[in-house]
Amino acid sequence: MSWVDLACLTVMLWGAVRGYLGGLWRALLHFTLTLFALPAAFSLHKPLLAFLNHQWHFETAFVAWYIRLGRIAPAWGGTGGKRPGLSEQAVHLAELFVPELAVLPVATQESFLVLLGTLLARMAAFCAFFLFFAVLIRYCLQLAGNAGTAKVKEWQRLGGMLLGLCHGFTLSVLAWLLFDAALAIFSPGALGADFRSSYLSAASSLLLRFFP
Numbered sequence: 001m002s003w004v005d006l007a008c009l010t011v012m013l014w015g016a017v018r019g020y021l022g023g024l025w026r027a028l029l030h031f032t033l034t035l036f037a038l039p040a041a042f043s044l045h046k047p048l049l050a051f052l053n054h055q056w057h058f059e060t061a062f063v064a065w066y067i068r069l070g071r072i073a074p075a076w077g078g079t080g081g082k083r084p085g086l087s088e089q090a091v092h093l094a095e096l097f098v099p100e101l102a103v104l105p106v107a108t109q110e111s112f113l114v115l116l117g118t119l120l121a122r123m124a125a126f127c128a129f130f131l132f133f134a135v136l137i138r139y140c141l142q143l144a145g146n147a148g149t150a151k152v153k154e155w156q157r158l159g160g161m162l163l164g165l166c167h168g169f170t171l172s173v174l175a176w177l178l179f180d181a182a183l184a185i186f187s188p189g190a191l192g193a194d195f196r197s198s199y200l201s202a203a204s205s206l207l208l209r210f211f212p
Helices: 003-022 024-056 058-071 088-097 109-147 154-185 190-196 199-208
Strands: none
Touching (some): 003 154, 003 190
């Protein structure tokens, strides 16, 4: 078990404590809204990205900056697979976020950096919307908590604890996917090995199979 898995356990325990204190129905509502925020953010990040590209050429500027960064990175493309430097999970994300580039062969450093830079730019827009939904959900739940002060039974607290564990695990997987894609530009050293060999890596690979 690497430090990545320990970080995941910490987030899961934090979610379990929150679920236990809030109760089953509050934890269920929070977890359900978080799951709903994922497809909503995936759909709405596209018009946000179009607006940013129209106003400030965000994606083009980000990819140009990323290419300059990639040329001075310690090493390039060290993991092999379907794409040089990309894990199986990052390849799947590229097919979701950058389908027009993911189908093209990646044979040079330049083409790899364009693919990865475009992927990270679009994931940044996705994360912006997801964080917006997360803050909105938290605010709504605070209002709901202030409105009702009914006593929570023990079985409801235990149910909330289990849902809190699932919620923390979901957030850990999302964070792992983002960091895994961001680290693809660097040589697979100790940090990359910890990410790729963690149990969280295997879990995220399994979950991504449900998204064709």
